[in-house]
Amino acid sequence: MSPSARTSWKLPAALAAALLASMLLGWLVGGQVTAWVAVVAIAEVVLLLTRIGHQTRTMMTAPASTSPLQHDRFMTRSRRLASNLRDLRNAASQLPDAVVLIDQQQHIRWFNHAAENLLGLRRPQDRGVLLLERMAGSELSEWLRDGAHEPLNDAVAPGRADSQLNVSLLPFGDHEQLLLARDISHLNRLEQVRRDFVANVSHELRTPLTVIHGYLELIDPEDVPELASVLGEMRSQSKRMGQIVEDLLTLSRLETQHDVADERVPMAALLATVRKEAEALSQGRHQITLESNTDADLLGSPKDLHSALSNLVSNAVRYTPAGGSITIRWQRTPEGAVYSVSDTGFGIPANHLARLTERFYRISSSRSRDSGGTGLGLSIVKHVLNLHQAQLQIESTPGAGSTFSCHFGPARLLAPGGSDEG
Template sequence: MPHRLGRAWRSSGWRLAVLLLLAMAVGMLTHALFACLLAALLATLAHGAWRLARYSRLLASRRQIPPADGSGIWDEVQNTTRKRQIAAVGDKRRMLRLLRSFRDAAAALPDAVVALDREQRIQWFNAATVQLLGLKYPQDLGAHLPNLVRSPRFGEWLLREGDEPLVDLPSPVSEDLRLSLRLIRYTDDRALLVARDVSQLMRLEQVRRDFVANVSHELRTPLTVVHGYLDMIEPEQVPEYEPILHELRNQSRRMTQIVEDLLTLSRLEARSDLPQERISMRPLLEALRREAAALSQGAHEVTTGIDDRHDLLGSSKELHSAFSNLVSNAVRYTPAGGRITVRWESDGVGARLSVSDTGQGIPAQHLPRLTERFYRVSTSRSRESGGTGLGLSIVKHVLQLHQARLEIRSEPGVGSTFACVFGAERLLEPLALAEAP
């Protein structure tokens, strides 16, 4: 390309030089040298203006530029533009093929996919959207999506910009269809709504919950009988079996606690809300301190702190149970001589109850899985401590029912902090301030 452009410039330069030499020769013969040179220059400018006007008309026509058969600079510009025009058309066709391919792939997805603009108006949707969300093509194109999917939960979720997946939403088509929705923003003013049919998963989850609840309930009675008979046997009667009886009693109590925790989890999973009452945080922290001191039996330093004056709105029974789980874990996994701190403090947008310890700490790779049922960081350590592996699962479910979350920070050899984080909507002014005139 640079070689051809240089050749075109040389060709145009030679032509101009020849024209000027001819004008000079004619001017010298006619004794009008200046007039002839001026006429040659004006002719050159006029020819350039004509080629520029012609080139502008070709660009404005939006048609394919024809090839030029000359060797001048304007011919080279025209041919170069033609080649780039052809390349651009090829690129555009390839892009269109890619777009059609992506559109066809999205249309074939079993999940509903809806393209939305900034005002949440429908730009496009695939065939699965008709079965899952009940949209109609083409009359629903351009419509405001919340006007078509009439659900308060769905509307509030869209107002929050789909900050987290919306799970278990009944489909507008049928109550038997349960949907899981995600809002994926791919530009500042464009988003994709993806809805998946999770009806079968929800049914399987319900079967699992029922199975766990029923099995746990059925195990409770025989375990109670076994535990009762073990308590009736006095070690003095069979001294050679005293270690065995001691281990049987410990394991019986542990199995009973596992069954009780499983029943608690099943009960929490079956709830969509909990009683709402005012929880005064200062007496609650004092109760947690006493529980930790009783469990520790003087082996740890237990302190509390309050840096936020708000009370909490929620279920006193369930939250006390969740907080107690965190406190008992801190005592259980902190060596003697360690320090445990329970603190109620503001986090800028809400408040948090944190339980910190100076225990062994937890490696980072285990932190995301700590709230899974029966997950063990160390099996031997858990057995020695007598934990059931369900405490943090219970904490997570209780907090979810309070629109709160569990944050975990830990460093091996330093200690851990488990924090229950509550939004501002869960905070209440203390009664003394709320009743003040």
């Protein structure tokens, strides 16, 4: 058997293993095929379709051997190869994600059945057509025209108006590209159910917690000295539960918002307020410093920005041992402006940094509870910054402290007196 023939048999076997691994892993995690495995399998499908098709055409057009036995073997291998080609094509066609192979000029070369359903493509008339023209009038058209450098999330499916897509454009081969589109409608529906559940439960808990806390405040520990410590703990825990409910309601509201009502946020006054709150929470246990090299104000929601910026300061106070220092900075940069909070606290190991903004994520559960944190503060910060087109950056060294920085673009900056700095 020739080297090319041996390669042609090895590649389908490797692909079959990859597809089997994809389906098994998808089944184990609840029917969702892991993204990177699916991409590898899809790429291998298309690559093999091209290679095997080329090899089949070469073999079928080769002159017959002078030996009848060799000729029969050659034809048997050709028929098996053609059968494998059909199987691979069928497997690629049945993938749940839309797959479109386009050339260097973005002409459509091949697509599977899911692309017909989700993207509205039709065969054979759409083969050879420019993908940009075929997607005209949809969100995908604008995305492709802008270069499709980043994945497109929550795009309305051109083929199904009731579905949302996550779309990526990946380089493939020397001059081709793969467009992958995944239907995330069911995930969005589940996320909406989760948000509604959290919001409804939080609303239902607010009233009984208020009543419980109110009655606890009416009881004078001096009247029942034997229960003084118990009453103090009950008051502390009911207050903490009330704060968790309020933070959950805030998160639910932020998650359903797509923009904010822009107002001028006077940063000098906000910074002074944040510092006073930090000093009140610290009660003299820390050295708190405010530094500013700009008098620029921000454009956004005063309430939400105050919540986000004060959250960072209160976290610094809670997680910095007594005697440590906390520095609040508001600085102008070439890219806009940065609000940052630096502390000399415990620091955060690098493997935790990427997950800090997840709700209820804790590095140390006991330390978080003792400090009075709810585990939702950084989630609130992230959502507030997203609504203001800002970014959160976290730098930390275990044992040396942390710096949390909020980067605001020039479009959000206002000069004193009402003019736009950006």
